[in-house]
Amino acid sequence: xxxxxxxxxxxxxxxxxxxxxxxxxxxxxxxxxxxxxxxxxxxxxxxxxxxxxxxxxxxxxxxxxxxxxxxxxxxxxxxxxxxxxxxxxxxxxxxxxxxxxxxxxxxxxxxxxxxxxxxxxxxxxxxxxxxxxxxxxxxxxxxxxxxxxxxxxxxxxxxxxxxxxxxxxxxxxxxxxxxxxxxxxxxxxxxxxxxxxxxxxxxxxxxxxxxxxxxxxxxxxxxxxxxxxxxxxxxxxxxxxxxxxxxxxxxxxxxxxxxxxxxxxxxxxxxxxxxxxxxxxxxxxxxxxxxxxxxxxx
Amino acid sequence: xxxxxxxxxxxxxxxxxxxxxxxxxxxxxxxxxxxxxxxxxxxxxxxxxxxxx
Numbered sequence: 001x002x003x004x005x006x007x008x009x010x011x012x013x014x015x016x017x018x019x020x021x022x023x024x025x026x027x028x029x030x031x032x033x034x035x036x037x038x039x040x041x042x043x044x045x046x047x048x049x050x051x052x053x054x055x056x057x058x059x060x061x062x063x064x065x066x067x068x069x070x071x072x073x074x075x076x077x078x079x080x081x082x083x084x085x086x087x088x089x090x091x092x093x094x095x096x097x098x099x100x101x102x103x104x105x106x107x108x109x110x111x112x113x114x115x116x117x118x119x120x121x122x123x124x125x126x127x128x129x130x131x132x133x134x135x136x137x138x139x140x141x142x143x144x145x146x147x148x149x150x151x152x153x154x155x156x157x158x159x160x161x162x163x164x165x166x167x168x169x170x171x172x173x174x175x176x177x178x179x180x181x182x183x184x185x186x187x188x189x190x191x192x193x194x195x196x197x198x199x200x201x202x203x204x205x206x207x208x209x210x211x212x213x214x215x216x217x218x219x220x221x222x223x224x225x226x227x228x229x230x231x232x233x234x235x236x237x238x239x240x241x242x243x244x245x246x247x248x249x250x251x252x253x254x255x256x257x258x259x260x261x262x263x264x265x266x267x268x269x270x271x272x273x274x275x276x277x278x279x280x281x282x283x284x285x286x287x288x289x290x291x292x293x294x295x296x297x298x
Numbered sequence: 299x300x301x302x303x304x305x306x307x308x309x310x311x312x313x314x315x316x317x318x319x320x321x322x323x324x325x326x327x328x329x330x331x332x333x334x335x336x337x338x339x340x341x342x343x344x345x346x347x348x349x350x351x
Binding site: 056060062063159160164165166167169174193194195196 | 299301302303343344345348349350
């Protein structure tokens, strides 16, 4: 346990040379990283107990550290825990804050009339607040779908062991480890009702990524509309004046650099790229672009 | 408990010498026939349907 605490604190980081997603010395199930943990914990425990490193005595990496686990159940479990924590502690609160800020601006500017645009051409009027309320709602909508996708992530595979039958795990292990992880993380993790599905596929993760992609599309739409609205300062639309943020363009004196919007646009593109490279470029302002061929494969 | 290392040596021996797992396990002297037959029974090893072992 002392050895595990040291590893969690990062004191043993130099002993984990395997990089999970980009290393060729790794199976798709993460066996090498799993054994890396078992070996490091066993050797550190041996060291703490005054034994000889590599002797497997008195703490054996398989029999005493790994015990009733398999990378086939621990990795999906770890991915689910990491995904829930990232969503709950980073993505959801930050996106909520953005939605709230946009809502506040929508209310503030509800009566300011502007030109509507479809296909970048002048169209009938609407208010700035109406437009911004749409962005806020898009975000809220995406966040609802993201929260709904968490239900699948709360179901964990641990306890299924190598082929999902639970062979070699002690009786009750799958339920007890789910309860313990729920207690340690504060999130309602439960043991998956069917380990054969939970270990055999990443369905819940795929669903969560689809929801993340939905949010990315909303962010991209908002970022692009904001950039168009703020284009200029002299020869563009010039509807929005971006605050000066110190990121003045070095080549063009005095031009506020729309780095916020650009970064905003790039990041969702990155997320979308990781999700099967689907073509979901939203249109500008009030009209969808590409609507007829949204589903065409590239 | 026979443990990972001995179980692994038995599996390797069986593979290398074209023996059954039972032959290799008994030859290792780590387990007797009665105990081997109790443990290595595929019907027991698959657990209880969806409930696991």
